[in-house]
Amino acid sequence: MLALLVPHLPEFIKNFIDGLLEPTMYFVLSVVGFWAMIQFRSFWTRGWFIGGFFAFAIVFYFWSLTDENFKLIVGKPDNVPITILFFSLAFLLWVAFRKMVINDRLIDKGLPTFEHREASRRVYCWPDLIYTEFLAMILCTVLLLVWAYYLKAPLEEPASLVKTPNPSKAPWYFLGLQEMLVYYDPWLAGVVFPTFIINGLMAIPYIDMNPKGNGYYTFKERRFAISTFLFGFIVLWVTLIILGTFLRGPNWNFFGPYAYWDPHKVESLNNVNLAEYVYLEWLGRALPSNILLRELPGFLTVIAYFAVLPPLLANLVFRKMYRDLGFIRYQTMVFFLLCMAALPLKMVLRWTVNLKYIVAIPEYFFNI
Amino acid sequence: MSLMKFITDSQIWKSIFRHKYPDNPRDQALAVLSNVFLHLHPIKVRKSGVRMSFTWCMGGLTFFLFLVETITGVLLMFYYRPVVEYAYNDIKALRDHVPIGIMRELHRWGAHLMVITVWLHMLRVFLTGSYKPPREFNWNVGVILLVLTLLLSFTGYLLPWDQLAIWAITVGTNMARATPLMGHEGPGAAFIQLGDVSLVTAGSDVRFGLLGSKTVGAATLLRFYVLHCIAVPLGAGLLIAVHFWRVRKDGGISGPM
Known part of the structure; x- marks a missing residue:
């Protein structure tokens, strides 16, 4: 029906976008987009701009549905939540940034923020709060009923461990972690980093000693905290979920959103370990047979990253923060920050110098 | 009148x-x-705190969806047996024999939605600095609730016992093989030996404990069913009570001091 009325999305647009979303470019674009979101927040939060953005995004989304491959991957029942996440996140980020921009202007002028002005006024829960909740529940119920009526829950063939689907994917909310497997081994991407994500989240209230911005929207008073958290949540979590779900096909190869999932696509991989770079290329000798000696450069790199970098940063960029936080809080903060940065760093190293492992001891499943 | x-x-x-x-x-x-x-x-709340543009209502909706999941989940339990021989057919029967049957759909889409609302709730709480004193502890309760929400969704994913289910859980739980010291393909596990006998093997590691067998099988189905319907919801229910109580005790919906 739709296909009869609307002309198909032109091939050159499809090819352009497919090329644009290749993992390297995808990640670079998402980082640049993130930077622009922070930097130009007073511009893009204006009504006409965000309205235009949403109108364009929705029209383009539906136009894209004229493409069979796009429809196949986006329309997969369990992938629908990602579309919902994308649009609701975009909308709520707009709400938050709009409030931040307005409040920051008020703070600059020495005026109380929107929330400050209303904080002293108290209203009865009945009816103000209870009606809002009631309405929210009704709207949520309607959404669920409509969604449940029109989209059947998936039920594939009966379970069989003999027939392996290609690709095999975890549930959509874990696909950021599965995408991380491209760069780190399971013990890091599947166990250690998720544990650190949880611990890092739990540490936040104890390492953020900035008393400002408690209970109201502001960006200027909490630049570092908000930028770091949003980078983790948007760039390293949500966009990687989108990448892992929509753009990874058979054998975890990359496929553009309009591309056919060809199971025979071959991508040449020629990745090199750090030890091979050091001994074979730079020193011009064979790899030492002693494992510890072989991996010495890797160990030194990792130790330097976690032991030398923090004091260095404390003296260079984080001076004020180190003074405010003290030794233990600063160390905790910078440790989690470095762990978070480890993912994009490894990505860049992979793309630029084909680095596979920094420390590679496959004999004991110890690869970093 | x-x-x-x-x-x-x-x-x-x-x-x-x-x-x-x-x-x-x-x-x-x-x-x-x-x-x-x-x-x-409470009887009264800050005017700034009841605005939907401030709270996004995401915490409340998460709780609402938890209730939706409980009710639809109980109804689904009437028709579902967590045994390899029956599980798939029970779900298939729900699809094939119930006209306009939407109970499983409500349960599944509600679960997906709940994952989203939990994330967005956390985002809102972060952006308004609502984890700052005196709410540090409640933020932590919230983080655990976030993990429990993902666990609820993950354990439920296996129950239909179709290809989608078994392979998603296989991919997800394969990570546990690589747990340092406790997984048989994890770093350090090779050193945990008694004489010549390796203590951490595919039949004794943390993944085996999670699955109840070396691959996702009958034992896993039962285990995940019990976790999904009893253990995790009980834990979540308990923490939800703590979470709400602490919201009240720590001064209600956050606002400027």
């Missing part, structure tokens, strides 16, 4: 509702105070 008055003046009505129509401060307070469900709320 007189009928309405007849009803609200009756002994039955008065035995349930201990207040008049809440259009005045006294009855507005009583409406909240004298109702076990509504008294989760």
